[in-house]
Each structure stands twice: as structure tokens, then as C-alpha cells.
Amino acid sequence: MKRLAVIPARGGSKRIPRKNIRDFAGRPIIGWSIATALDSGLFDTVMVSTDDAEIAALAEVGGASVPFLRSAATSDDHATLVQVMAEVIAAYADQGRAFDAVCCILPTAPLLTAARLIQGAEMFASGGFDSVFALVAFAAPVQRALRRDADGMASMLQPEHYASRSQDLEPAYHDAGQFYWASVETWLSGAPVFSGRAGTIVLDPMEAQDIDTEADWQLAELKHLRRTNPR
Structure with a gap:
């Protein structure tokens, strides 16, 4: 089975500028994703899809290939992950290269x-x-979530669960933001990876961290430190 790892790393991160190459525990954060993909021994090719020359250079230093840069159509704020993956797969097909499974690994x-x-x-x-x-389980039951209006007033999204015990409510999960395995056909279908027959692995909260804010970044560093220095 031929496997391709695609690490999508656009240069225009807004919430944390240059997030994909910011230093994390001694290396550009994208370097951790590249190293993990290479260390797994799973892939015939580990590539980075980017529109940014600096990201491309650091990706190659880390051991990934950057055989082509992204098009303008997949480099703006509105391009979807599925569109990026489809573009990469099509570009490899033009080179006569085909894969049986393609894994998208996020750069953060x-x-x-x-x-x-x-x-x-x-x-x-x-x-x-x-x-x-x-996936990672939500820390609190989503059925007991609250909304907050412009005046600071709170109300329940699902008031029917006001008196429900937490242990009686169905667990809910969110995407861990790490990797997505799929076939070429699935990526090219344009459908979200969560649709169809989507299989999942549940991670401990210490194994994952969304990184969208400075606070998220600090939490990720603390979790990484705890893993590398368990004492």
C-alpha cells in the first residue's frame, strides 16, 4: 500500500501570526508534525503543501518534500482542507504518482x-x-451549555437538561485537530471527512490541544513538557 502524508501549512495565519513555523520546544512547530510522520515509517512520501517560501524551506530542512507550491485558489482564508488535499492529489496524479491512502497531518x-x-x-x-x-471528549456535557447575550445574561441552550445529571448525559466529542486518514476517492469527492463511514480514535485530553490563541499555545507547551518530563 502506497501512503502519502500531506501537511498543509499556509503562510497567512491571522490569529497567531506565522503560527506554522513559530518555535515550539526548540523547533518550528511544523517540524514536530514532519518528524512524527517520518518516524512512523508509514509513508512513501511526506510533503508540505504551502504558499510560503519560508515555510517551504523549513519543511525541507525538517525532511519533508515541497514539490510544488499551492495555487492562489487554495491559499486564501476561504479554501477548505478538502480543496487543498484534492489539489495535492491531482498534482501528484499529473506526475504519474498514485497513492492508496492519504493522511492529512495538521502542522500545529x-x-x-x-x-x-x-x-x-x-x-x-x-x-x-x-x-x-x-477525537477528544468535551470536558463538560454539551447538553448543559449556556449562551450569553449582549447584556451578559445567560440562558441554557437546552433548558430541558437543567436538572439532568452529568453522568446521565451522552458524551460528546470534538475533533482533536491532528490527522485525517482517507482514500484518494474520499478526498476527491469533496465531502467532509466527518461524513460517510468516519472512524474515530479517542485521545486523552493530554494528547491533544487546539492552538488558536496564545493561551492554547501555552497549554500545548505545558502538555508537551509534561510528556517529555513526566516527573
């Missing part, structure tokens, strides 16, 4: 491990799923 996933990538690969290879990705 420094807590991702090779073991989890391998677990996802094995689950996908079982043939029972169109895609496989990682």
Missing part, C-alpha cells in the same frame, strides 16, 4: 505521536471506514 499538532498515526492507519486499512481521525 506537536502532541501527535507515531503510535497514534499507526493506530489510525491500521484502522483505516481494515476497510470498514471512508476516513479515520482522532
Whole structure:
């Protein structure tokens, strides 16, 4: 089975400028995703899809290939991950290269491990799923979520659960923001990776961290430090 890893890393991050190459524990954060992909031994090719020359150069230093840059159509704020993946797959097809499975690995996933990538690969290879990705459970029941209006007034989104016990409510999960295994056909279909027969792996909250704010970044660093220095 031929496998391709695609690490999408646009240069125009708004919330945390230059997020994809900012230093994280001694290396550009994208370097952790590249290293994990390479260490897994799963992939025939580990490539970075970017529109940015600096990101491309650092990706190649880290061991990834950057055989082409993104088009303008997949470099703006509105391009979807599926569109980026489809463009990469089509570009490789033009070179006469085909793959059986394609894994999108996010560039800001420094807590991702090779073991989890391998677990996802094995689950996908079982043939029972169109895609496989990682989840984390919400820390609190989403059925008891609150809304806040412009005056600061709170109200329940689902008031019927006001008296429900937390342990009686169905657990809910969110995307861990680490990796997405899928076939070429699934990526090219244009459908979200969460649709169809989507298989999932549940991570411990210490294994993942969305990084959209400075506070998120600090939490990711603390989790990384805890993993590398468990005492």
C-alpha cells in the first residue's frame, strides 16, 4: 500500500501570526508534525503543501518534500482542507504518482505521536471506514451549555437538561485537530471527512490541544513538557 502524508501549512495565519513555523520546544512547530510522520515509517512520501517560501524551506530542512507550491485558489482564508488535499492529489496524479491512502497531518499538532498515526492507519486499512481521525471528549456535557447575550445574561441552550445529571448525559466529542486518514476517492469527492463511514480514535485530553490563541499555545507547551518530563 502506497501512503502519502500531506501537511498543509499556509503562510497567512491571522490569529497567531506565522503560527506554522513559530518555535515550539526548540523547533518550528511544523517540524514536530514532519518528524512524527517520518518516524512512523508509514509513508512513501511526506510533503508540505504551502504558499510560503519560508515555510517551504523549513519543511525541507525538517525532511519533508515541497514539490510544488499551492495555487492562489487554495491559499486564501476561504479554501477548505478538502480543496487543498484534492489539489495535492491531482498534482501528484499529473506526475504519474498514485497513492492508496492519504493522511492529512495538521502542522500545529506537536502532541501527535507515531503510535497514534499507526493506530489510525491500521484502522483505516481494515476497510470498514471512508476516513479515520482522532477525537477528544468535551470536558463538560454539551447538553448543559449556556449562551450569553449582549447584556451578559445567560440562558441554557437546552433548558430541558437543567436538572439532568452529568453522568446521565451522552458524551460528546470534538475533533482533536491532528490527522485525517482517507482514500484518494474520499478526498476527491469533496465531502467532509466527518461524513460517510468516519472512524474515530479517542485521545486523552493530554494528547491533544487546539492552538488558536496564545493561551492554547501555552497549554500545548505545558502538555508537551509534561510528556517529555513526566516527573
